[in-house]
Each structure stands twice: as structure tokens, then as C-alpha cells.
Amino acid sequence: MRLSDHLPILQWGRTYNGGTFANDMVAAVIVTVMLIPQSLAYAMLAGLPPQVGLYASILPLIVYAIFGTSRTMAVGPVAILSLMTAVAAGKVAEQGTPEYLTAAIILAIISGLMLVVMGIFRLGFLANFLSHPVVSGFVTATGILIAVSQLKYLLGVQASGHNIIETLASIISHLGDVNWYTVAVGAPAVAFLFWARKGLKPLLLALGLKENIAGTLARSGPVLAVALGGVAVVAFGLEAKGVQIVGDIPKGLPGLTVPQFDPGLWQSLLGSSALIAMISFIESVSMAQTLAARRRQRIDPDQELVALGASSLAAGFSGGYPVTGGFARSAVNFDAGAETPAAGAFTAVGIALAALFLTPLLYNLPQAVLAATVIVAVLGLVDLKKLAHTLSYSKRDFAAMLGTILVTLLAGVELGVTTGIIVSIGLHLYVTSKPHFAIVGQVPGTHHFRNVNRHAVVIPKHIVTIRIDESLYFANARFLEDTVYCVLGNRPDVEHIVLMCPAVNHIDVSGLESLEAINRRLKDAGVTLHLSEVKGPVMDRLKRTHFLEELTGNVYLNQFDAIVDLDYDCAKSAIEKTGDVTDPASDPCPSQCIAGVREMS
Amino acid sequence: MRLSDHLPILQWGRTYNGGTFANDMVAAVIVTVMLIPQSLAYAMLAGLPPQVGLYASILPLIVYAIFGTSRTMAVGPVAILSLMTAVAAGKVAEQGTPEYLTAAIILAIISGLMLVVMGIFRLGFLANFLSHPVVSGFVTATGILIAVSQLKYLLGVQASGHNIIETLASIISHLGDVNWYTVAVGAPAVAFLFWARKGLKPLLLALGLKENIAGTLARSGPVLAVALGGVAVVAFGLEAKGVQIVGDIPKGLPGLTVPQFDPGLWQSLLGSSALIAMISFIESVSMAQTLAARRRQRIDPDQELVALGASSLAAGFSGGYPVTGGFARSAVNFDAGAETPAAGAFTAVGIALAALFLTPLLYNLPQAVLAATVIVAVLGLVDLKKLAHTLSYSKRDFAAMLGTILVTLLAGVELGVTTGIIVSIGLHLYVTSKPHFAIVGQVPGTHHFRNVNRHAVVIPKHIVTIRIDESLYFANARFLEDTVYCVLGNRPDVEHIVLMCPAVNHIDVSGLESLEAINRRLKDAGVTLHLSEVKGPVMDRLKRTHFLEELTGNVYLNQFDAIVDLDYDCAKSAIEKTGDVTDPASDPCPSQCIAGVREMS
Incomplete structure (x- = not known):
């Protein structure tokens, strides 16, 4: 100065x-x-x-x-x-x-x-x-x-x-x-x-x-x-x-x-x-x-x-x-x-x-x-x-x-x-407190994953991938929990839930505690929790906690790796365009769980 | 009900x-x-x-x-x-x-x-x-x-x-x-x-x-x-x-x-x-x-x-x-x-x-x-x-x-x-009001773009790509403007600025007006503004405005497309690993412009 x-x-x-x-x-x-x-x-x-x-x-x-x-x-x-x-x-x-x-x-x-x-x-x-x-x-x-x-x-x-x-x-x-x-x-x-x-x-x-x-x-x-x-x-x-x-x-x-x-x-x-x-x-x-x-x-x-x-x-x-x-x-x-x-x-x-x-x-x-x-x-x-x-x-x-x-x-x-x-x-906090989530599937012939309600995609059985389009912080921590439980409640045959985090710029203590609670409750329900595409700075911070040790599943560098690891056949069939493609109009998850899907994604 | x-x-x-x-x-x-x-x-x-x-x-x-x-x-x-x-x-x-x-x-x-x-x-x-x-x-x-x-x-x-x-x-x-x-x-x-x-x-x-x-x-x-x-x-x-x-x-x-x-x-x-x-x-x-x-x-x-x-x-x-x-x-x-x-x-x-x-x-x-x-x-x-x-x-x-x-x-x-x-x-607003930005370059041999301060990457001459790691809203709109002008002020030979937006979940009116102001001022300075990897919902909203017509440059679906379009030789040399790779320690942009680079990215 x-x-x-x-x-x-x-x-x-x-x-x-x-x-x-x-x-x-x-x-x-x-x-x-x-x-x-x-x-x-x-x-x-x-x-x-x-x-x-x-x-x-x-x-x-x-x-x-x-x-x-x-x-x-x-x-x-x-x-x-x-x-x-x-x-x-x-x-x-x-x-x-x-x-x-x-x-x-x-x-x-x-x-x-x-x-x-x-x-x-x-x-x-x-x-x-x-x-x-x-x-x-x-x-x-x-x-x-x-x-x-x-x-x-x-x-x-x-x-x-x-x-x-x-x-x-x-x-x-x-x-x-x-x-x-x-x-x-x-x-x-x-x-x-x-x-x-x-x-x-x-x-x-x-x-x-x-x-x-x-x-x-x-x-x-x-x-x-x-x-x-x-x-x-x-x-x-x-x-x-x-x-x-x-x-x-x-x-x-x-x-x-x-x-x-x-x-x-x-x-x-x-x-x-x-x-x-x-x-x-x-x-x-x-x-x-x-x-x-x-x-x-x-x-x-x-x-x-x-x-x-x-x-x-x-x-x-x-x-x-x-x-x-x-x-x-x-x-x-x-x-x-x-x-x-x-x-x-x-x-x-x-x-x-x-x-x-x-x-x-x-x-x-x-x-x-x-x-x-x-x-x-x-x-x-x-x-x-x-x-x-x-x-x-x-x-x-x-x-x-x-x-x-x-x-x-x-x-x-x-x-x-x-x-x-x-x-x-207030309105800013309100909007970020009810963030956009989307269930995503693999676009046939690519490594890309897109909203099932917008695109014709391949979804593996027993796996649900939820893309989180917001930083996780106190105002939306509970909303994430509610969403995951609701998705799970409507799909009793799910074995893996993958949270895809490319747009998660921060996770504060409240967000971390919600992830811990989700991990614990999914474990009780026999469902494995995975993360994918977590940003470097967010990952650095998570490494300072016990969360990654307690996490029942894995952290994947990218979403395609996750699907290859969890359901190799599905990932292969999607790449070769031989898998079952969902109809975007079929709304595989009740929209009341994933707020804003219609409006935003 | x-x-x-x-x-x-x-x-x-x-x-x-x-x-x-x-x-x-x-x-x-x-x-x-x-x-x-x-x-x-x-x-x-x-x-x-x-x-x-x-x-x-x-x-x-x-x-x-x-x-x-x-x-x-x-x-x-x-x-x-x-x-x-x-x-x-x-x-x-x-x-x-x-x-x-x-x-x-x-x-x-x-x-x-x-x-x-x-x-x-x-x-x-x-x-x-x-x-x-x-x-x-x-x-x-x-x-x-x-x-x-x-x-x-x-x-x-x-x-x-x-x-x-x-x-x-x-x-x-x-x-x-x-x-x-x-x-x-x-x-x-x-x-x-x-x-x-x-x-x-x-x-x-x-x-x-x-x-x-x-x-x-x-x-x-x-x-x-x-x-x-x-x-x-x-x-x-x-x-x-x-x-x-x-x-x-x-x-x-x-x-x-x-x-x-x-x-x-x-x-x-x-x-x-x-x-x-x-x-x-x-x-x-x-x-x-x-x-x-x-x-x-x-x-x-x-x-x-x-x-x-x-x-x-x-x-x-x-x-x-x-x-x-x-x-x-x-x-x-x-x-x-x-x-x-x-x-x-x-x-x-x-x-x-x-x-x-x-x-x-x-x-x-x-x-x-x-x-x-x-x-x-x-x-x-x-x-x-x-x-x-x-x-x-x-x-x-x-x-x-x-x-x-x-x-x-x-x-x-x-x-x-x-x-x-x-x-x-207050602290949440404060953190999102000074979001993380990073200047990124291409990782040799890949289509990926990473922070220049963390990775050995290829940067094309005359092009600066700034990745924005936060939604753009009123509290950080001016900060984005300050950052862009500061980056520009330190690199007089720049001809193109690309804003890479994969983690931008919303842009409110204040954010939009800042983008408009940046576009206008860069135009006066003879610099072209481009966007890349803008999310679907954000793009839908931008289409309802005149911003995309006024934008001096293009909106690219992904960052690699942007570099291919703006500097084909550089993108090719990076893929073939023949380009000049920057030293992550060299700090090509003064850190006072890009707040939080050291701490976060």
C-alpha cells in the first residue's frame, strides 16, 4: 500500500x-x-x-x-x-x-x-x-x-x-x-x-x-x-x-x-x-x-x-x-x-x-x-x-x-x-434454498449425462443419479435430504444413489451434516451412496473430515466412471446405443420430489 | 390435498x-x-x-x-x-x-x-x-x-x-x-x-x-x-x-x-x-x-x-x-x-x-x-x-x-x-459475493481445461478463459466486472475473453446487467467476449433478452469448441502435446485480480 x-x-x-x-x-x-x-x-x-x-x-x-x-x-x-x-x-x-x-x-x-x-x-x-x-x-x-x-x-x-x-x-x-x-x-x-x-x-x-x-x-x-x-x-x-x-x-x-x-x-x-x-x-x-x-x-x-x-x-x-x-x-x-x-x-x-x-x-x-x-x-x-x-x-x-x-x-x-x-x-436465499435437482441418464453414444425429463437417455436399473445444481449450504441442506428420501421412497428397487456435483461450489457444515445423515440413513436402508464430479476445492475440504471414510460408496472423478464401475453392462450398451432409452415424457420420478424440474432443467 | x-x-x-x-x-x-x-x-x-x-x-x-x-x-x-x-x-x-x-x-x-x-x-x-x-x-x-x-x-x-x-x-x-x-x-x-x-x-x-x-x-x-x-x-x-x-x-x-x-x-x-x-x-x-x-x-x-x-x-x-x-x-x-x-x-x-x-x-x-x-x-x-x-x-x-x-x-x-x-x-452472502474465479488452460492431450495456477496447461495467446465458480447475482455482479477489467488491464495483448460457466446455476438481472456492461466495455476496448458451457436453464433465460444479439462473440457448448474456433492451432498443438505448457507456479495473472485462487482452486 x-x-x-x-x-x-x-x-x-x-x-x-x-x-x-x-x-x-x-x-x-x-x-x-x-x-x-x-x-x-x-x-x-x-x-x-x-x-x-x-x-x-x-x-x-x-x-x-x-x-x-x-x-x-x-x-x-x-x-x-x-x-x-x-x-x-x-x-x-x-x-x-x-x-x-x-x-x-x-x-x-x-x-x-x-x-x-x-x-x-x-x-x-x-x-x-x-x-x-x-x-x-x-x-x-x-x-x-x-x-x-x-x-x-x-x-x-x-x-x-x-x-x-x-x-x-x-x-x-x-x-x-x-x-x-x-x-x-x-x-x-x-x-x-x-x-x-x-x-x-x-x-x-x-x-x-x-x-x-x-x-x-x-x-x-x-x-x-x-x-x-x-x-x-x-x-x-x-x-x-x-x-x-x-x-x-x-x-x-x-x-x-x-x-x-x-x-x-x-x-x-x-x-x-x-x-x-x-x-x-x-x-x-x-x-x-x-x-x-x-x-x-x-x-x-x-x-x-x-x-x-x-x-x-x-x-x-x-x-x-x-x-x-x-x-x-x-x-x-x-x-x-x-x-x-x-x-x-x-x-x-x-x-x-x-x-x-x-x-x-x-x-x-x-x-x-x-x-x-x-x-x-x-x-x-x-x-x-x-x-x-x-x-x-x-x-x-x-x-x-x-x-x-x-x-x-x-x-x-x-x-x-x-x-x-x-x-x-430474501428472494435470493429462497431460490437457493430450493435448488434445482435433476435425475440424469446417459445420452446414448456419448459420455454425457442429461436430465431424464428433457432427453432420451439410458438409465441403469438399481442406480439413481441426482445432479445437484447448487452449492450445498444451510438453507438447502434439509431440502436435499427430503429430495433423496423422496426419490428413494418412490423407487424401492434402488441399490445405489449417485450425487453428481459439478455445480456444487461450496459445502458448508450444514450441507456436510446432511450428506452424513443421508449416508447413514441410506446405509440403514441398504442403499449405497456415491458422489461424482466433486470439485477440487470442495474435495480438499471433505478430506479434512471423516465423511469420506464413512461414505458407503465411492467418489468418482466423473459420472461415466461411476456408471462403468457400478453397472458396466449398462454403460457399454449406452455407448454402443443398444440400451433401453427412456422416453423423456415418461417422468420416471414423481415431480414432487425433484422440485423445479419442469420449470428449470 | x-x-x-x-x-x-x-x-x-x-x-x-x-x-x-x-x-x-x-x-x-x-x-x-x-x-x-x-x-x-x-x-x-x-x-x-x-x-x-x-x-x-x-x-x-x-x-x-x-x-x-x-x-x-x-x-x-x-x-x-x-x-x-x-x-x-x-x-x-x-x-x-x-x-x-x-x-x-x-x-x-x-x-x-x-x-x-x-x-x-x-x-x-x-x-x-x-x-x-x-x-x-x-x-x-x-x-x-x-x-x-x-x-x-x-x-x-x-x-x-x-x-x-x-x-x-x-x-x-x-x-x-x-x-x-x-x-x-x-x-x-x-x-x-x-x-x-x-x-x-x-x-x-x-x-x-x-x-x-x-x-x-x-x-x-x-x-x-x-x-x-x-x-x-x-x-x-x-x-x-x-x-x-x-x-x-x-x-x-x-x-x-x-x-x-x-x-x-x-x-x-x-x-x-x-x-x-x-x-x-x-x-x-x-x-x-x-x-x-x-x-x-x-x-x-x-x-x-x-x-x-x-x-x-x-x-x-x-x-x-x-x-x-x-x-x-x-x-x-x-x-x-x-x-x-x-x-x-x-x-x-x-x-x-x-x-x-x-x-x-x-x-x-x-x-x-x-x-x-x-x-x-x-x-x-x-x-x-x-x-x-x-x-x-x-x-x-x-x-x-x-x-x-x-x-x-x-x-x-x-x-x-x-x-x-x-x-x-451474512457470511454466506459474503462468501458468494466474492466468488472463486480461475483462469484456465487446456490440459495437454485432453479436452479438459484446468486452473493455470494448479496445473501445467496450454494457454493460447490473445485468449483468456475465466471460469466462474458461482451463480451470478447481485452480490457478486460488480466483483465479476472488477475481475474482468483487472485481468484485461494486466494483459494488454488479449483479443478474446471467454467466460466459462459450467457452475453458474442462475444469472439474475444484476448479473445480466454486469455481463451487458462487460460486453459493452470490452467492445469499446476492441476485445471480444464469448461464453462457454452455459447451462440449459440459464441459456433459456438469456434467450429471452437482447444480450445474445449484442454479445460481440459466441456462446460455445463446450470450452474445447471455443478454443478450436478461436485458435485452432493452439487447440491442435495441445491435443498433440506440442504446445508451450505454462508452469503452474508462474502465476500468469496477478492474484489480486482473481481472488481466492490460492486458497480455493
Whole structure:
């Protein structure tokens, strides 16, 4: 382990030169312009004062530039974490109170600490326990939740609710209070932003702009919309007509914030912080990997944990709230030609300058347009087609995804992501707890053995071969026993049972004890137990036990050897194609013993 | 589904005759004699009045006789559930209060309901998520806990504590108060019972008794000890000398008890009830299976759930506490020749008669001897050798077992069993999340492909074959990606990557998306991705997606076909043994990419 593995800045810093600086600088200017309205909008979504969004976009970016392994990812406030912060802080304090802001800061600190600890102990793999369908279900549901939560700003009404149905009902009940000036500002913004997502780039290209400049400018639609909104507010005096604006933002840089340590409060935010930490890692690491792969670079997931954690800690100690790598922002940074994390540090300087000098300009930005940028951004994350794709591939993954979406929508983000984790682990364990077994026979003319229910095969009398298509571990140990006894119960003339194990990757103690019990009980019943095609590592482990001594039969290197040894005539007749071939449709073993035969094998 | 599947009494009842009746009757008498002192002792362990033990041995036995599928299992109060009841009830009420008894009754009702529901929905497999090492660790730790909890009765002192260390410290601090009359009764009982476990049967055989009679009598040591203890109390007037005795037991049968429904109380007992339900099922089902196998009978685990649940419900509604199949008792029932569950019903009649007429006889039984029977019985469950066996086979299972033992001893039974479940599931997921991969090459002169680090093999230039030894699912999807990119990063001249999948039993959506991402990124890097030896069911599923169309390379039925197709010369030279053979020690791929190669393959 070298120091530069933990401080990647020492790697890219060594070759830093004027050319890299110029490229990073261009990207930083573009990202800064984009990040200013985004920071305000996400702070609003988190229920925090607008300057908190700016503060979360200064120090964390500098810290990520030091520790991060992605060359192009841009960190800062993001939509999902803003919503999760609102939910978590809302449980311990009222929006608008100093306690609410403190809670957001504590969330950043605890989740940051957790990420750093996970990184130090190389626990990045924990994030893998959120399956892809669960994550995409969660992102889709969160997108919908966020869009709905922003509707009130578009309409200029007061609305609130504990879940999406209450929020919608509340909005509907306030429809009479709609401020039409606000709608007149917000609705065109939404329309423009939707159009800009697909229509702006071709237009710019048609105007003769270069590909990458057109791409970058096309992503600046939100900036244009917000700027125009601000102009409209001033030009038509909309503030006086009830259009909500950003208003006063305190000028200056954040000071060092150290929230008082209140054990009760910290403890009550622990669970939420863990979920925020996990989502922040998952959000950013997959994006960092995608960006890195495009330029043949690599990221180190464990170091990413440290970097993201340090960034969140920096956010917490500088008056911000939880941050992570943002998708749109990183894509702009990448397209605009950023070469090193220094681009992030330059962006931080840009935001700091904005906080120092531009706040008067931000005063007149209409909340409706900021909400419009959030709505259009998050609706881009909603991917309901994926639900259909998942269903066509796997009912199990579909169940996990649909469950995550529904619980997230109806019971909130925290329960949603928890449910997703539990459901996907539970379903995985359930499937492996009832593994696929098949009774196999020899394909005539070959040394191959195949499922009797799928292929015309030769089966020796008095021998049953069961192929086990799963590692043997505690969750399926009893199921194996049940299957063997059931097969035996339906075939009283059997003398040998061969368990064929080419797909058994592990056998744990529970699996071993089940094999021992099967061996013992078959011995009592006068039936010999054999194994075939046991993998090397599994065999190494079995050799450390007494099982192989107690085994009534043999362990064969391959299944053909087993049949040659146990019934030479049958093996010979099968090879010479003179044996009795079973009809695959005849179902020689009742399917209730061998679960899943029809469905799987 | 026939009615007789749900009411097994309709099956065995049809062929019931005089011979079966006589055999069942003999067994019932023996079990009754054994069960009376046991019921009292276990009620004492549960912190309940002695008659509650008797009540729990009447109605539940009759109900099990109707619903149970084991012909020989004897249900009633057992040691572990008694301790778990004491722990759970102790959390909501003081021992000796009516609320404490109510809590015990509610535990029986809730856990009974849970078992019935699990049975109806065929959720018996849930019990499999307690691995064998966790269960045996739990049983061992519980045995030690129970033995320690009974020490105070042997010494005649007051002692209490929240965990084993506090209890021991409390006993030591009260050593000055030891009642030596109590010790004089209890110590010989312990010595006799330890001797009787191994020494009584040979003695009886030497005296000319028949094998099965000697076996049954040898198990009646506790009854003899308790009876002698009672005689000693009367003969030497020990009650007046401070020896604690059972004392007054209300004469008569239990009435119908229906505890008031107090939502708060029921909810606070929910978790404990779930653990009691799970342990009660695991305790009895493995024993029922063992007994059934000895006589070539079968039990139905899901119907067992219904039967055990109904028995616990019956216990709850007749003033008892949670019951399940008892090990010693069932063995006696089996050895004494019980043929049908009717033996259980006859035992219930015997206990009912005892409750009606024998309570004066039970008055003088010394608590020290009852405690001695419990101590000797539970120490028989303590199996520390198993810890060493487990360690020699699997560090992972050892960790789960040791963790369960330590947490159970130091933090109590409920946290112990919960920890065991979480640790074993967690370790299983951890192991499958970092699966074994191996780079393989062709064994000269054969069609076989083996790990390059273990065997002298031929590897074609420009082709890397990675064998995946695990199903691909969400927990290891990213790990596969990391491995492929790492292998590629270390071998810049590679043109083809073949993933060899003979041990891949499932690919879930996350695994599929990782394969898609690998295919896409390798394509960008100019490397072709192939698959080989994909299993039928996995292939069927892949055919439902676009992956096979997008795959840059081919899917080969077997690995040899892949090499023949991609590098005919190499395959030919390997078969003819003219190719360059790699040295297994040369480690052609940095081991940090292929985790576990050294340890496993």
C-alpha cells in the first residue's frame, strides 16, 4: 500500500501541466454555471435555506479532488440525497428551524464517517447487497416522489403530506389558491426543459456549433431557463404578484460548523445516515466506473468510499448537507473536457466566488423555475420500461423492483430501500434454498449425462443419479435430504444413489451434516451412496473430515466412471446405443420430489 | 390435498387395533411417570408455578395426537423453551406475579399462531435459515445458561443476574448462605444422574433385564432420583431445615384461559414469540425426522408446523406455556414401543390423573433434585467438541457457531439466536459475493481445461478463459466486472475473453446487467467476449433478452469448441502435446485480480 493509493492527488498531480490546467479550467467554468442554480434547487428540495446548497458545493469538491479516484466525477448536492435528507431531518425537527439545519449537518457528518470507516475496512462490497433492480426501482420511485414534491412550487400553492397520496390530495385541495403568475413562469420552463433535453443539441449542431460544444451547451438548458426566469421576475415585477423567489441569501463563505454532540439526536439519525451513506456510494460509484471505462481509467471503490465520506464530512463541517457524485454534473464535466479532479477544485472556487459576490443576482430567481429544473431532471431518472424488461427476464427480480417502487412511493424512501434490500436477499436465499435437482441418464453414444425429463437417455436399473445444481449450504441442506428420501421412497428397487456435483461450489457444515445423515440413513436402508464430479476445492475440504471414510460408496472423478464401475453392462450398451432409452415424457420420478424440474432443467 | 394429510389421525386411526393399543399404553405409562417430575422442573426453570408444567402436558399432547405426523414424538415443556419463556416474560413482568403467568400464556398463543400460519403457507423452509452450527452453538450455550441458572437451587441460595457472569457472581457472593441440607440432597442426585446416564443400563442388563426394558428403565433415573429425594425430605424432616420443596400444587384440571387482548403487551412479546416458534420447530422437526427414519416412516414438515402450533395454542388456552417435542421424552416413547400418536393422548390422560389425584405426593419433592435432573439433562446437550470439528472444516461456520455461543452466554438467548441467523446469512452472502474465479488452460492431450495456477496447461495467446465458480447475482455482479477489467488491464495483448460457466446455476438481472456492461466495455476496448458451457436453464433465460444479439462473440457448448474456433492451432498443438505448457507456479495473472485462487482452486 503506497501513500498515493490513499491520496490519488499525488498520482495525477505529478504530471499536471498547463494543458491539463486549461482543460480543467474550461470544464470548471461550465460546471460552476450549471451548479449554482442546481445547488439552490436541491437545497430547496431538502427543505434547507438556499445558501446551504452553495456551501455543500465548495469544501466537499476540494476534499474530493484530494481523495477521489475518479478523474471526472463532480460531487455536490444531488436530488435523491436531498429528498432523503428532508425525510430524515423532518423526523426530528420542523423545516425552517435551526434544529432542522443541525439535523442535516449531522446527517452529513455521520454518513461521511460511515463511508470513511467502510472504506478503511474495505467494506465497499456491502453496497452490492442492493441489487440492480432494487436500485433502479428506488431511483424511479424517488424520481416520482421528488417530481410530486416540487409540483406545489410550480403552482404556487401550499401543500404537504406524509406520502405521495397525501401530497397529491393536499395539492388538489389547494387548487383554488393557484397563483397563475407562478404557473405562467413555471409551465413554459417545464416545456422548454423537456424540449431542450432532446431538441436543443440538434438545433445547436444545425447552427454550426461543434459536437462537444453543442453537447455541453445543450445541458445548460436549466441555466438558461433559470436566468430567463429571473429576468421575467424583474421585468414584470412578479414578486409583488405573489411569485415566490429565492430571496435574500447571506453573502459570504460558510464558517466551521461543529454541531453539539447530543447522543439521543445522533442515535435517532443513525439509521437514516446509513441509508444515505449507502445510496450516496451506489449513486456515484457506478457512474464513476462508467466514466472511467470510457477513458480506460480505473477507479478504486474502497478509496471512493473514503473520498465520498471525507467530502460529506467536509460538507457537514462547513454548513452543508450530504453530497455525492451527481450524474448530470459529472457528464457535463466529462463532456466539457475535464482531465483531473482539479476541475472540481476550480469549480469550488467558482461557487465560493458566487457565494461572495453573486448573491444579489440570485435574489430574483423564481422558485417555480428551479422546481421545473428539478422535475425535468428527476423525471429523466424514471424508467418504467425497465420494469417490463425485468419481468420478462425474472419474476423474482421483478418482485423486488416492484416492491421497492411501491413501498418507496407509499411508505417513503427509507422503508423503500430497506424493503428492497430485505426482499432481494430474501428472494435470493429462497431460490437457493430450493435448488434445482435433476435425475440424469446417459445420452446414448456419448459420455454425457442429461436430465431424464428433457432427453432420451439410458438409465441403469438399481442406480439413481441426482445432479445437484447448487452449492450445498444451510438453507438447502434439509431440502436435499427430503429430495433423496423422496426419490428413494418412490423407487424401492434402488441399490445405489449417485450425487453428481459439478455445480456444487461450496459445502458448508450444514450441507456436510446432511450428506452424513443421508449416508447413514441410506446405509440403514441398504442403499449405497456415491458422489461424482466433486470439485477440487470442495474435495480438499471433505478430506479434512471423516465423511469420506464413512461414505458407503465411492467418489468418482466423473459420472461415466461411476456408471462403468457400478453397472458396466449398462454403460457399454449406452455407448454402443443398444440400451433401453427412456422416453423423456415418461417422468420416471414423481415431480414432487425433484422440485423445479419442469420449470428449470 | 386430502383431508387426511391435514388430520393424520385419519390415517393411523383406520388401522388402530388391540395390539397397537397395548403397545401405546405401555409407552404412555412410562412417559407419564417420567414427564411428571420433568414438567415440574421445567415450570420451575421457566419461573412459573409447578402446576403450569403439568397443564402444559395435558391438552397439547391430545392436540398433537390429532394433527402431528410423527408417530413417536412426545410433546410438552422442554428446557430451552422454558428458559426462553423466562427471559421473554421476565421482560414484561416480575416472576411470581399474575402478569408473568399471563405473559407466558400469551407467548404460547402467539408462537402457536405463528407456527400454524407458517404451516398453512408452507413456510417451513424458513427454519432452514438457522444453520446447523448456529443451532448447535445455541443449544450448547443454552445448556450452559440453564445449568448455571439451576445452581442456586442445588445450593439453596438466592441469586439472580441478567447474564451468566452476573448470575455466577451473585451465587459466589451468596456462598456464605449455602444450605448444607440442600447440598446433601442435591449433590448425590447430580452424581447419581451423571452415573446413570452411562452406568445404569449395563448394570440392568447384567441383572438379566431385556435390552429394551433396561434401556427404558435406565432413562428413568431422574424419576428414581426425584422419588428418593421426596422420601429423604419426609424421612429426615428436611423442610424444617430449610430445604426448598415443591409445596402446594392446586388440585384439579386447568380451566379455559383466555388472556385479555392488550395490544401493547402482545406487540412487545411478538419478537420473542417468533424466536420461540422458530426454535420450537427446529428442536422438534429434526428429532421427528430422525425417529421417523429409524422406522422408515416420513414426516411432513409443514404439517408438523400446524401440529406444533396447535399444541402451543392448546397450551396457551389451558393455562400452560410454549411446548414442543422433547428429546429425552420422545426417545423414551420410541424405545418403550409407542406405535402411534395415541400414546401421547394416553400420556395426557395420565398427567391429568396426576393433576387430579397425585398433587399431595408431589408436595415433598425437593427443588434441589428437580434442579439436578435439569442440570444433568441440559449438560448432555453441551457439545464443545463440535466447535473444534467445525473449525477444522470451515472457519466461516466456526465463526457463526462461536458468535452464537458467546452472544447467547453474554447477552442472552434472544440476541444469541438473532445474531446466529444474521451472521450465518451474512457470511454466506459474503462468501458468494466474492466468488472463486480461475483462469484456465487446456490440459495437454485432453479436452479438459484446468486452473493455470494448479496445473501445467496450454494457454493460447490473445485468449483468456475465466471460469466462474458461482451463480451470478447481485452480490457478486460488480466483483465479476472488477475481475474482468483487472485481468484485461494486466494483459494488454488479449483479443478474446471467454467466460466459462459450467457452475453458474442462475444469472439474475444484476448479473445480466454486469455481463451487458462487460460486453459493452470490452467492445469499446476492441476485445471480444464469448461464453462457454452455459447451462440449459440459464441459456433459456438469456434467450429471452437482447444480450445474445449484442454479445460481440459466441456462446460455445463446450470450452474445447471455443478454443478450436478461436485458435485452432493452439487447440491442435495441445491435443498433440506440442504446445508451450505454462508452469503452474508462474502465476500468469496477478492474484489480486482473481481472488481466492490460492486458497480455493
